[in-house]
Amino acid sequence: MSPFLEQIELQLHEALEKDELESLRPILNDEYPADLADAIERLELDDQYEVFRLLEPEVAAEVLNELGADSTRSLLERMHPTEVGDLLDEMPMDDAVEILTEDVPEYQEKYLAEMDPEDAAEVKRLMQYPPESAGLLMTERYVHISADITAAQALNHVRQVDEEVETVTDLYVLDASRHLIGVLSLREIITAAPEALIGDIMETDLVSVLPDTDQEKVARLVSRYNFLAMPVVDEANVMLGIITVDDIIDVLTEENTEDILRFGGVEGGGVDQPYFTIPLLKVIRSRFGWLLLLMVADTLTGTVMRLFNGQLSTVVALSFYIPLLIGTGGNTGSQTVSTIIRGLAVQDIRFRDLFHVLRRELLGGLLLGLALSVVAGLRAYTWDQDPQLALVVGLSIVIICTWANLMGSLIPMIAHRLGIDAAVVSAPMISTLVDATGLFIYLSIATFILGL
Amino acid sequence: MSPFLEQIELQLHEALEKDELESLRPILNDEYPADLADAIERLELDDQYEVFRLLEPEVAAEVLNELGADSTRSLLERMHPTEVGDLLDEMPMDDAVEILTEDVPEYQEKYLAEMDPEDAAEVKRLMQYPPESAGLLMTERYVHISADITAAQALNHVRQVDEEVETVTDLYVLDASRHLIGVLSLREIITAAPEALIGDIMETDLVSVLPDTDQEKVARLVSRYNFLAMPVVDEANVMLGIITVDDIIDVLTEENTEDILRFGGVEGGGVDQPYFTIPLLKVIRSRFGWLLLLMVADTLTGTVMRLFNGQLSTVVALSFYIPLLIGTGGNTGSQTVSTIIRGLAVQDIRFRDLFHVLRRELLGGLLLGLALSVVAGLRAYTWDQDPQLALVVGLSIVIICTWANLMGSLIPMIAHRLGIDAAVVSAPMISTLVDATGLFIYLSIATFILGL
Numbered sequence: 005m006s007p008f009l010e011q012i013e014l015q016l017h018e019a020l021e022k023d024e025l026e027s028l029r030p031i032l033n034d035e036y037p038a039d040l041a042d043a044i045e046r047l048e049l050d051d052q053y054e055v056f057r058l059l060e061p062e063v064a065a066e067v068l069n070e071l072g073a074d075s076t077r078s079l080l081e082r083m084h085p086t087e088v089g090d091l092l093d094e095m096p097m098d099d100a101v102e103i104l105t106e107d108v109p110e111y112q113e114k115y116l117a118e119m120d121p122e123d124a125a126e127v128k129r130l131m132q133y134p135p136e137s138a139g140l141l142m143t144e145r146y147v148h149i150s151a152d153i154t155a156a157q158a159l160n161h162v163r164q165v166d167e168e169v170e171t172v173t174d175l176y177v178l179d180a181s182r183h184l185i186g187v188l189s190l191r192e193i194i195t196a197a198p199e200a201l202i203g204d205i206m207e208t209d210l211v212s213v214l215p216d217t218d219q220e221k222v223a224r225l226v227s228r229y230n231f232l233a234m235p236v237v238d239e240a241n242v243m244l245g246i247i248t249v250d251d252i253i254d255v256l257t258e259e260n261t262e263d264i265l266r267f268g269g270v271e272g273g274g275v276d277q278p279y280f281t282i283p284l285l286k287v288i289r290s291r292f293g294w295l296l297l298l299m300v301a302d303t304l305t306g307t308v309m310r311l312f313n314g315q316l317s318t319v320v321a322l323s324f325y326i327p328l329l330i331g332t333g334g335n336t337g338s339q340t341v342s343t344i345i346r347g348l349a350v351q352d353i354r355f356r357d358l359f360h361v362l363r364r365e366l367l368g369g370l371l372l373g374l375a376l377s378v379v380a381g382l383r384a385y386t387w388d389q390d391p392q393l394a395l396v397v398g399l400s401i402v403i404i405c406t407w408a409n410l411m412g413s414l415i416p417m418i419a420h421r422l423g424i425d426a427a428v429v430s431a432p433m434i435s436t437l438v439d440a441t442g443l444f445i446y447l448s449i450a451t452f453i454l455g456l
Numbered sequence: 457m458s459p460f461l462e463q464i465e466l467q468l469h470e471a472l473e474k475d476e477l478e479s480l481r482p483i484l485n486d487e488y489p490a491d492l493a494d495a496i497e498r499l500e501l502d503d504q505y506e507v508f509r510l511l512e513p514e515v516a517a518e519v520l521n522e523l524g525a526d527s528t529r530s531l532l533e534r535m536h537p538t539e540v541g542d543l544l545d546e547m548p549m550d551d552a553v554e555i556l557t558e559d560v561p562e563y564q565e566k567y568l569a570e571m572d573p574e575d576a577a578e579v580k581r582l583m584q585y586p587p588e589s590a591g592l593l594m595t596e597r598y599v600h601i602s603a604d605i606t607a608a609q610a611l612n613h614v615r616q617v618d619e620e621v622e623t624v625t626d627l628y629v630l631d632a633s634r635h636l637i638g639v640l641s642l643r644e645i646i647t648a649a650p651e652a653l654i655g656d657i658m659e660t661d662l663v664s665v666l667p668d669t670d671q672e673k674v675a676r677l678v679s680r681y682n683f684l685a686m687p688v689v690d691e692a693n694v695m696l697g698i699i700t701v702d703d704i705i706d707v708l709t710e711e712n713t714e715d716i717l718r719f720g721g722v723e724g725g726g727v728d729q730p731y732f733t734i735p736l737l738k739v740i741r742s743r744f745g746w747l748l749l750l751m752v753a754d755t756l757t758g759t760v761m762r763l764f765n766g767q768l769s770t771v772v773a774l775s776f777y778i779p780l781l782i783g784t785g786g787n788t789g790s791q792t793v794s795t796i797i798r799g800l801a802v803q804d805i806r807f808r809d810l811f812h813v814l815r816r817e818l819l820g821g822l823l824l825g826l827a828l829s830v831v832a833g834l835r836a837y838t839w840d841q842d843p844q845l846a847l848v849v850g851l852s853i854v855i856i857c858t859w860a861n862l863m864g865s866l867i868p869m870i871a872h873r874l875g876i877d878a879a880v881v882s883a884p885m886i887s888t889l890v891d892a893t894g895l896f897i898y899l900s901i902a903t904f905i906l907g908l
Contacts, residue, residue, distance in 0.1 A: 007663060034661065038680045163647055172643050173625055173684070190642060191624050195615055209486065211459060227709060228490045230702040232625070232684065249701055250682040256708040257679060261798045264715055268794020268883060269787055279799035280809075284816060288823050291791050298787050299828055303835055305779035316775065320768060323775045327757035327891050330779055334786070335721055335750050335884035339743050342720020346713045347731035357732075364736060371740050376751055383755055431720060431883035432787035439779045 008035060012043040020051055029058045037063060041070035049075075053082045065094035068103065072281050076107040080115075089118025096143045096170055097126045098251070105131060138222050139215030141255070142236050142245035145169040148176045151186060151203030155196040162190060171248050173232050177206050184210060184235055184243045212237045215244055222247060223255045224351075262427075263349075267342065269294045269432040298432055304440035305330075312447040315456040321388050322450055325397050326443065328380070333404040333442040334435030336372060340365055340412030341434050345426045348416065355421045361413050369409025373402035396453050400446040407445065408438045460487060464495040472503055481510045489515065493522035501527075505534045517546035520555065526733050528559040532567075541570025548595045548622055549578045550703070557583060590674045591667030593707070594688050594697035597621040600628045603638060603655030607648035614642060623700050625684050629658050636662060636687055636695045664689045667696055671707045676803070678704045714879075715801075719794065721746045721884035750884055756892035757782075764899040767908040773840050774902055777849050778895065780832070785856040785894040786887030788824060792817055792864030793886050797878045800868065807873045813865050821861025825854035848905050852898040859897065860890045 012035055019025045032040065032055070040059070044052050044067065056079050059067060068076060068091060080088050092100045092115060100119075104112045104127065116124045126144050133139025147165055149158050162172050175193065177186035186206030196205050212235040213222050226234050226249060233246045265271075271290050309316065316323055344361070347353035353361060381398030385391060412434050416426035450456065464487055471477045484492065484507070492511070496504050496519065508531050511519060520528060520543060532540050544552045544567060552571075556564045556579065568576045578596050585591025599617055601610050614624050627645065629638035638658030648657050664687040665674050678686050678701060685698045717723075723742050761768065768775055796813070799805035805813060833850030837843060864886050868878035902908065 008661065036661065036663075036681055159646070162643075172646075190646075191614075194611070194624075194642075194646075209460065209488070211488075223705075227702075227705045229488055232701070249684070249705075250679075253675075253679045253701075253705065253708065256705065256712070257802070260708065260712040260715060261802065263712060264719055264794045264798050267716055267719055268790045268792075270791045270794055278802075278804035279795065280804065280812070280816075284820055284823075287795075288820055288827075291788075291820075292824060292827055295784065295787055295791070295824060295828060296831060299780065299784045299832060302780045302783045305783070306776045306835075306839065309776040309779075313772070317772050320765070320772075323768065323778070324758045324761040326775075326778060327761075327782055327895060328751065328754045330783075331754045331757070331888055331891050332747065332751045334887060335747055336743075338720045338882075338884050339722045339747070340720075342716045342722055343731065343739075346716050350709070350713065350730075352730035352732065360732070364732075368736055368740055368743075371736075372744060372747060375740075375744055376747060379748060380751065383758075387758065430790075431887075432790050435786060435883075435887060436783055439783050443779060 008039045009042050012039055013046065016043055016047065016051075016055060020047075020054075025054055025058065032058055033060050033063050037066035038070050040067045045072060045075050049078045053079055061091060061094050065091050069095055069099045072278055073107045074281055076103060080108055080111070085111075085114055085118045088115050089120075092127075093120045093123050094168075096145070096168075097123060097130060098141055098143050100127050101130045101140060133215050136219050137215060138213050138217040138219060138234075138236055138247060139244075141219060141222070141247045141251040142215065143170060143248070144245040146176055146233070146235075146246040147172050147174075148178045148243065149202060151177050151179070151201070151206065153202055154198060155193050155200045155202065155205065156198035158193045158202055159198075162193070171233055171246075174246075176235055176243060176246070177202055178243055182243050183241050184212060184237050186210070187235065210235070212241075213247075214239065219255045220259055220349075223252050223259070226252045227256075263345075266427045267345070267430050269298070269430040294430070294432065298436045301436050302439055305443055308440050308443045308447065311444075312451065315447060315451055315454075318456055319393075319450070319454065321390075321393060322396075322447070324387075325384065325400075326446070329397070329400055329404055329446050330439045330442040332376060332380075332401060333408040333438035334431075336369065336405045337408035337412040337434035337438050338431040340369075340409050341416055341429055341431065344413050344416045345429065348420050348426045353417075355417060358417050361417060362410060365409040365413040366406060369406035370402065372409070373405030376405060377401040392454055393450075396446075396450045399453070400442075400449050403445050403449070404438070404442045407441065408434070411437055411441075460491045461494055464491055465498065468495055468499065468507060472499075472506075477506055477510065484510055485512050485515050489518035490522050492519045497524060497527050501530045505531055513543065513546050517543050521547055521551045524730055524733050525559040528555060532560055532563070537563075537566055537570045540567050541572075544570075544579075545572045545575050546620075548597070548620075549575060549582060550593055550595050552579050553582045553592060585667050588671050589667060590665050590669040590671060590686075590688055590699060591696075593671060593674070593699045593703040594667065595622060595700070596697040598628055598685070598687075598698040599624050599626075600630045600695065601654055603629050603631070603653070603658065605654055606650060607645050607652045607654065607657065608650035610645045610654055611650075614645070623685060623698075626698075628687055628695060628698070629654055630695055634695050635693050636664060636689050638662070639687065662687070664693075665699075666691065672711055672801075674699060675704045675707045675711070679708075715797075718879045719797070719882050721750070721882040746882070746884065750888045753888050754891055757895055760892050760895045760899065763896075764903065767899060767903055767906075770908055771845075771902070771906060773842075773845060774848075774899070776839075777836065777852075778898070781849070781852055781856055781898050782891050782894040784828060784832075784853060785860040785890040786883075788821065788857045789860035789864040789886035789890050790883040792821075792861050793868055793881055793883065796865050796868045797881065800872050800878045805869075807869060810869050813869060814862060817861040817865040818858060821858035822854065824861070825857030828857060829853040844906055845902075848898075848902045851905070852894075852901050855897050855901070856890070856894045859893065860886070863889055863893075 019028050044055055052075055145168055149161055165172055173190055175188055179185050186208050188206045211229055215236050222234055232249045235246050236244045238244055377398035380401045381394045384397040385394035416429040419429055420426040467480060471480050496507055504527055597620055601613055617624055625642055627640055631637050638660050640658045663681055667688050674686055684701045687698050688696045690696055829850035832853045833846045836849040837846035868881040871881055872878040
C-alpha cells in the first residue's frame with residue numbers, strides 16, 4: 005500500500021530492540037502521518053506511546069487523527085490532560101470533534117477544559133450538529149476576504165494566513181455581516197491584474213450547503229461541481245465554515261462500506277472501524293437483529309408448505325425443486341435491488357419514474373425467466389421424466405423471476421419515497437420475501453397443472 | 457440536487473416555446489457545466505443540439521464531458537467533424553479519451569484526424585493504457601518547474617501557465633531528463649521567501665504511481681495522503697502526468713456502484729451509465745450468466761433431496777423447514793461476505809490474517825447460530841409438538857450458521873489470494889453455495905437424531 009511503511013516499521017523494530025528510539029526522532033517527524041499511524045498501530049500499546057512521544061506537536065496531531073479508536077484512547081490515557089488539550093488545539097477542529105465524540109467520549113469534558121478557550125468553543129459549536137451532517141465535517145478556518153480589496157492585496161492576505169488554516173485554494177468573499185457573496189480560487193488571484201478588484205472578478209453563482217445537510221449529499225455536490233471545498237452557510241447565508249475535499253473522499257469511502265454492509269444485511273454503527281478492532285459481540289448484536297427478523301419472516305414458508313401438505317405428500321418430487329426455485333427467485337431479486345438502489349443513490353432514478361421502472365423490470369424479469377425456464381424445465385424432465393412436472397417447474401421459474409424483479413424494484417422505490425435510504429433493502433431481505441411468495445406461486449401452479 | 461437546474465430548465469422550455477433560444481446565450485454560458493448537461497439531457501434530441509450550439513467552445517467542451525453516452529453521440533453526429541475536433545481539443549485529454557473510447561468508438565479515427573496533432577498524439581498515448589488503469593485518468597498538462605529557480609520565479613511561472621492546465625495547486629519539480637524529484641504546493645511557493653530556492657523547500661519524499669496502477673489503488677493512496685493530485689511516472693521515474701482529485705472522486709463513486717452491483721450478482725460493464733440509458737437486452741445479458749450458473753449449481757439441491765428421498769417420504773414435516781433453514785444460512789453468509797470484502801478492499805484484512813479471520817467468524821457463527829436456534833427450535837416445537845424434530849431444527853441452525861460464516865469468509869479470502877477482486881463473491885453466490893450444503897447438513901442431522 006504505502007511505499008514507506010515497511011521501512012518505517014523496520015527502523016522502529018530495530019530501534020526498539022536496541023533501545024535507541026530517540027535517534028529516530030528526526031526521521032520520524034519527516035514521514036507522512038498516515039504511514040506513521042499505520043506503523044504505530046502495529047506496535048504493542050506501550051511501544052506505541054514511546055514512539056508517539058517523539059513526535060512534534062503538529063505531526064503528533066496529524067498522526068492522532070489517522071489512528072484507530074483503540075490506539076487513540078490508549079495514547080491519550082497515558083498522557084497528561086494538559087498535553088492532550090495542547091494536541092487537540094493543534095488539529096483541525098472537525099478532527100478534534102471526531103476524536104472527542106467517537107474515540108474518548110467519556111473524557112470529553114476533561115479534555116475540553118484543557119483546550120484553548122477559543123478552540124474549545126469551536127468544538128462545542130460543531131458538536132451540536134446531527135450525526136452524518138455537513139456541520140461535523142466543517143472547519144471554521146478558511147480564507148475570507150472582502151470584495152473591495154485588490155487581487156494584490158488578497159494575495160498578500162493569503163501569505164499571512166495562519167498555518168492552521170487547512171487550505172487556501174479557494175478564497176471566500178464575505179460582506180460586513182459575514183454573508184457569503186462570492187468565491188474565487190487562489191489561481192484566479194494570482195493570474196488577475198494586481199489592481200483588479202475582488203468584487204469584479206469573483207464568482208457569484210454560489211453553491212453552498214446548510215450545516216445539517218446530509219454528508220452524502222455534500223459529497224454528490226462536490227463531485228458534481230468538481231470543487232476542492234464546499235462552503236457551509238446558515239439559513240441567512242452567513243458563512244459558517246468549509247468542508248475540504250479530503251473529508252469528502254472519506255465520506256465516499258465510508259458510504260461504500262456502509263452500503264455493502266447494509267446490502268449484505270449488517271446494520272450500520274461503527275462501520276468506519278477496522279475489521280479486527282470491532283468487538284465480536286458488537287458485530288453479533290448488529291447482525292442478530294436482521295437475521296432474527298428474516299428468520300421469523302421465513303417461518304411463513306412453513307405455513308405455505310403446510311397449506312399444500314396434501315399435494316406435497318401426493319407428489320414428493322414436488323419438494324425436490326423448492327430450493328432451486330426460491331433460490332433463483334432470490335438471486336434475481338438481489339440483482340434487481342442492487343441496480344435500483346444505486347440508481348436511486350446517484351439520482352438516475354426518481355420516485356416519479358416508478359411506472360417506467362416497474363415496466364422495465366417486469367419485461368426484464370419475464371425475459372430472464374423465459375430463458376432460465378428452458379434450462380430448468382429440461383433438467384426437470386430429464387430427472388423425473390414427467391412432462392407435466394417439467395411444465396410446472398418451467399412456468400414457475402418465469403413467474404417467480406418476474407415477481408422477484410417487481411418486488412426488487414418496488415420495495416426500494418417505496419422505501420426511498422418514505423424517506424428511508426433505499427440501501428436498507430438488503431439482498432437477504434429480498435431473498436426472504438421471495439421465499440414464501442415464490443413457494444406459494446410454485447405450489448399453486450403445481451396444484452392447478454397437476455390437478456392435485 | 458442542484459440549486460440552479462430547475463431555473464435553467466424553466467428558462468429553456470420557455471425560450472424553446474417562443475423560439476427565442478438565442479436570447480439565452482449569455483445566461484447559458486454562465487451556468488455550471490454539470491447543470492447545463494443535466495438540463496440538456498432532459499430535452500428532445502433535436503432541441504439538445506439547438507441549445508448546445510449556443511455554448512462557447514470551452515463551456516461546450518465541459519458540458520460534453522458531463523453528458524451521458526447517448527446525448528454525446530447524438531450531438532457529435534449532428535456536428536461537422538471539424539467542429540468535433542476543435543471541441544475535443546478544448547477538453548482535458550483524459551476526458552477526450554473517455555469520449556472517443558466509450559461514447560463514439562466507431563468515429564475515433566475520423567475525429568482524431570480533425571484534432572490538433574499534438575492533442576491527437578496525447579490522446580493516442582493515453583488510449584494505450586489498460587482499462588481501469590491510472591494512465592486513463594491522467595492529464596499530461598501540469599505545472600512543472602526546475603529545482604534551481606526561486607520561489608518568486610516559480611510564482612511568475614504559474615502566472616503564465618496555460619489556461620488549459622486544469623490545476624496549479626501542486627507544482628512538480630523535474631530534473632533535466634524529466635525525472636520527478638520534488639513537489640510543492642502553490643501555497644508553499646507563495647509563503648516562502650521570494651528568493652528561496654525550490655530545491656531547498658520542495659518535498660522529496662514522493663508518492664507516485666505507474667500508469668498501469670489500478671485506479672482504485674490510486675484512489676486509496678490519494679485518500680490516505682490527502683492529496684489534491686497524484687503524479688504518474690514511468691518505471692524510470694520520468695514524469696508522465698497527473699491525476700486530479702475530481703477524477704479520484706469519480707472513481708470512488710463508480711467503485712461504489714460496481715461493488716453493489718457485483719455483490720447483487722450483476723456483472724460489470726457499462727456500470728457508469730445511467731439506469732434508463734442501458735439497453736434492456738444488455739442488462740439481461742449481464743444478469744443472465746450469473747443467474748444461469750447459480751441455477752445450475754442449485755440443481756445440486758435436487759440431488760441432495762433425492763439422496764434423502766426415503767427420510768423425506770417418512771417424515772414429510774422435515775421438508776417444511778427446508779426454506780427456513782437454508783434461507784437463514786444464506787442470510788448469515790451474505791452478512792459475512794459483505795464484512796470480509798470491505799475489510800479486504802480497505803486493507804484492514806490481508807490474506808496472512810486468514811487463520812485469525814476464520815477463528816473469529818467460526819466463533820461468531822456459532823454464537824449467532826445458538827441465539828437463532830432457540831427461536832427456531834421453539835417455533836418447530838409449537839408447530840409439530842415433536843421435541844426430537846425441534847432438536848433437529850435447532851441443531852441444524854447452529855451448524856448451518858457456523859458453516860455459512862466460514863464459507864462467507866473463506867471464499868472471498870481465497871479469491872483475494874488468487875488475485876481476483878473479492879467483490880465478485882456476491883450474496884447470491886453464497887446463498888446458492890449454502891443451499892445444497894445446508895440441506896445436506898440438515899437432512900444428515902435429521903437422519904441421525906430421528907433414527908431414519
